[in-house]
Amino acid sequence: MPLLWLFLIVLAIAATAFVLSRSRVLAMSGQDRRTLHSLPNYYGSNAAMKSAIPALLVLVIWLLAQPFYVNNAVSGMIPDSAIADSSSRGLVLAEVRRAADGLDLAVARGEMSEDEARNLRTDFTDVTTRLENAGAIVTSQITQPILRAAQRFRVMNTIGSQIMAVVVLLIALAGAFWAFRETDPVFRARNTVEQGIRALLIAAASIAILTTLGIVLSLVFNTIEFFRLYPASEFFFGTNWAPSFSGRGGASDLGILPLLWGTFYISIVALIVAVPIGLFAAIYLSEYASPRVRAFAKPMLEVLAGIPTIVYGLFALLTVGPLLVEVFGDDGLGWMQSGTAVMTAGLVMGIMLIPFVSSLSDDIINAVPQSMRDGSYGLGATQSETIRQVVLPAALPGIVGAILLAASRAIGETMIVVLGAGAAARLSLNPFEAMTTVTAKIVSQLTGDSDFASPEALVAFALGMTLFVITLGLNIFALYIVRKYREQYE
Structure with a gap:
């Protein structure tokens, strides 16, 4: 039974239980609602909840558990001799799933019968050809262990889905019957x-x-x-990043320091751009702009936060990079060789971060009580002196927290650095050279047909864990600063 149909049937049972229970309690009370403990709809809702929620909960748990059980059972059917030295059990299981999907597609398109798909015993080159003719995606020739595992995979999934449908429907009906039986005017x-x-x-x-x-x-x-x-010492203290997918990690240098340097360098450039502009914009909007200007300018400024990062990346690649090359390249100062560089990604990322800094800082500055401004004016201070000596010191902890949150956002950015910063992992102080970041390498390491059990693929998780710890630390530090130094005003 298709999953959508099963879901709709459960909802139909719940709706029927709602109507029947509501009608039953009204009939038992003689249509006098004053004798009921609760409103009639509560009795119907009780029946609908007890029929739908347990059934849907079992459905979700079953859908999550069945793939694990089937994969473990099918994996045991594949002997170690059927796994090539350049492959892994995970890749073979992926091929089994593709073959099973191909058999389903061949049956659906009439290339073979259901009985033939379950008991197919023929030349395996012919099996591959027939599946490809049916439109299935088969990446290699199907061998006997893969075919048998695919057939077992299909049978187990089919039987599991049938049992799941029966169990879910029985639970829904049992819940509806239970709620219907307990429906009574005195029931709470x-x-x-x-x-x-x-x-x-x-x-x-x-x-x-x-x-x-x-x-x-x-x-x-x-x-x-x-x-x-892979040794942790070489990962955390290595200064060379040179993954090689030709072996099982022996020829790879996976030092994270060049990636961390590129990440922090680009983030610093971005903050140098975003913090002054965002902070000055927040001061203007909160202290100088009229209500009419503020109502127009702040939403327009926050539109920048809604632009997809891939658009920023294209802007860096097609506009900012060539512009910087024209100014700092061979025709200008001769400092920049190509459009992909730290400066390109940093400038565009800084533009992206302006709304984060300005919006948070604006809210924090507006939280400073007006009485503090009035007291400063009463002592003879000008508006600029009041902002410098009263408003900003009072709002400084919140502003620092906003900057740290923007920094964590910059560290986790991917698309801008992929398109604007290049792919070179190097330790350099030159902002006009191409560098890369941790997030960019996570994307590149998990892209392609590499063995997922190899260090070159698993290193992406180590990079992600390192990035997670760094950003979590920045967020915790930002919250600590805000809570420790914030002022409480009445």
Whole structure:
């Protein structure tokens, strides 16, 4: 049964349970709602929740658990002799899944019958040809172990989906029957429904925490696997980044220092551009601009934050880079050889960060009480003196926190540095040379058909974990600064 149909059937059962339970309680009360503990809709909602929520919860858990069970069962069918030296079990399982999808496609298009797909025993070159004729994607010739594993994969998924549909529908019907039986005028349906809604809200609030936990755990486990294959000392203190996908990591230099230097260098250039402009814009909007100008200028400034970063990257590649080459290149000062450089990415990233700095700083400056400004004016200070000596010192902790948050945003940027900074991992002070960052190398290391069990692929998780720790530290430091030095005003 298609998943959409199963979902709609569960919703239909819940809707039917709602109507029946509501009608039952009204009939039992003789249409006199005053004899009911709760409103009739609460009785219907109780029946709908007890029929739909447990069934959908089982459906989600089943969909998450079935792939793990099937993959483990199919993986045991593949002997070690069927795995080439240049491959891994993960790549073979990917080929098994592609072959299974090809068999499904061949059956759907009439290239072979369902019985033939389950019991196919023929020349394996012919199998590959027939799957390709059906439009399936097959990256290599199908061997006997792969074909048998693909057939087993299809059978287990089909049986699992059928059992899942039966179990989910039985749970939905059982929940509806249970709620229908307990429907009674004295039943505290409102309390039950409110408790269920509270549990749903808690579950929704927990999704973000669980997602973060899952991301961190995936980074941690793959990082540990990487350090089993590559020395941690060479990774953290190495000054050369030269991955080689020809072997199992023996010919690769995976030192992170050039990548960290490029990341921090570009971020510093971006902050040099964004902080003065953003801070001055915030001061103007909060202290000098009229309400009419502010109502127009602030939304226009914040439009920059809604532009996709790939657009900024194209702007750096096609506009800012050639402009800098014209000024600082061979025809100008002779400092810059190509449009991809630290300065290119830093300038464009700084433009992108202006809304972060200006909007946060503007809100922080506006939070300074007007009475402090009035007191300064009463002592004879001018408006500029009031801003320098009263407003900015009072708002300084928040402004520092905004700058640190913008710095963490700059460190995690990808598309601008991919298109504007180049791909060279080097330690240099020249801002007109091409460099790369941690995020750019994470993209490049996970792109292609490399063995996922190799250090060259697993290093992306070590890079991601390092970047995660750095940005987390910056965010914690920003919150510490804001909380420690902020002023409380009435």
